[in-house]
Amino acid sequence: MDKQLQIYNTLTRKKELFKPLNPNHLGLYVCGPTVYGDGHLGHARPAITFDVVYRYFEHLGYKVRYVRNITDVGHLENDADEGEDKIAKKARLEELEPMEVVQYFTDRYHNNMDQLNVKKPSIEPRASGHIIEQIEMIKKIIDAGYGYISGGSVYFDVEKYNKDYNYGKLSGRKIEELIQNTRELAGQTEKKQSFDFALWKKASPEHIMRWPSPWSDGFPGWHLECSAMGCKYLGEEFDIHGGGLDLMFPHHESEIAQSTIANGKAPVRYWMHNNMITINGKKMGKSLGNFITLNEFFVGEHDALEQAYSPMTIRFFILQAHYRSTVDFSNEALQSAERGMKRLMTSISALKDIKASDSSEYNVNELKDKCYAAMNDDFNTPILIAHLFDGLKAINSAKESKIKLTKEDINTLSELYHTFIFDILGLVDESGNGNDNDELVDYLMNFIMDIRMNARTNKDWATSDKIRDELATKGIVLKDSKEGTSWSFE
């Protein structure tokens, strides 16, 4: 545990020793979802990645303020209805108030996050609740000379900014390339340059999500909310900003530009980006229409799914890959994850059954050090999990009395596994492992198993097997071992 936490910083493209701005405090901002549809597997990735970051910092004793926004003023859509607000469009189609749609999908998102055991952020601000802050920020940018008004909208002058600063310091992009490559879109004639981005957009008459501003009735630009809310709750400069790799450009690059002008300093010390989840090698996403929603995973209702996958299977599957790598979805991989996690959980619950010895044949502290080293190396959860699986061998061998562990070893192991599996990785044992808390069920099961045990003692296999088969039809599985019979729900 003496090795210090290293974080890969997208700004420098290398791992850096993490140093908080304020000792023992962490400011963490992560771009949350746009609530105009159900969350899909891709949304689970940043949520779980930064949930683990959040949990690990808390475990290390930091006081963390974790801000994850809800984008509810919409973004522009690129299909037939260019310039129309996504949320407004959905609302009109379904004849609902925009905020009704927002509420509906926000609730469903929260429900998914609870299922995945993703902790609630400290603050979950909504863009629509921070229009005033965003307008104030636009004013600052205009006053500084980096924003210009055109046709009732306000745009950020990227070219001017780039002369004084560096538009591209995060993404590695160069403005000359942008000039050549940015696609011309309808309605861009208002802008000085195609790559200038909107700070405020004037609403068209049919646009129903709108707010008054000094420039027009309209809505804030796509990148502004994160800058405004990050600044409001975490300060002009804060420690970590996270999000999906696909947000790096232009979203995060533009955040840096806006905040740098409005506040006179770069907003973020460490930028962290999680990689994408792919399906058949292609990014799973809204635009490709190849996404599978989390609810579909949980019930198994999607053509691509062979079965339902529990929230913890999804969580474990994601954590088995490093957050900066792509992970490819497949039924086979998820089933592997499901089986592996089940074995992990079974062994952890077996810890309490180990008989202590006077001497020790296993170095628990070495395992502990390795676990911390893995997490300290840019949150390397796959390595952590590998070490924890290694430790399983010791646990299981001790359970079979093949190696010796002291009382202290067992306690340390128990604490270690609970800390890393449950507290830091945020996994939950879904199996129940026979310890369901319904007293009546326990009573009945013990009663039935007692009868069956008598039958078995009398070698009355017909009765014994009938009980087992009958219970199996109700999803209750009996397992006979030399210590006796245990039961669990399938």
Place this chain on the structure above:
RNA sequence: GGUCUCGUGGCCGAGCGGUCAGGCAGUGGUCUGCAAAACCAUCUACAGCGGUUCGAAUCCGCUCGAGACCUCCA
């Protein structure tokens, strides 16, 4: 087209200069009235071709292949 990333055993996925990744599957055992499960052990790798080095999956070059971003996107 521009910028960048990646190609690891049957599958998934770490490692990024020298020592075991790990999981799932497979195989061989143990246990068991049978079944299921569990446990132990264990075999296959580093896209191709050159180069640097005492030594390369790991560094460099080229070739082939895949993907991401450049437009909303986690």
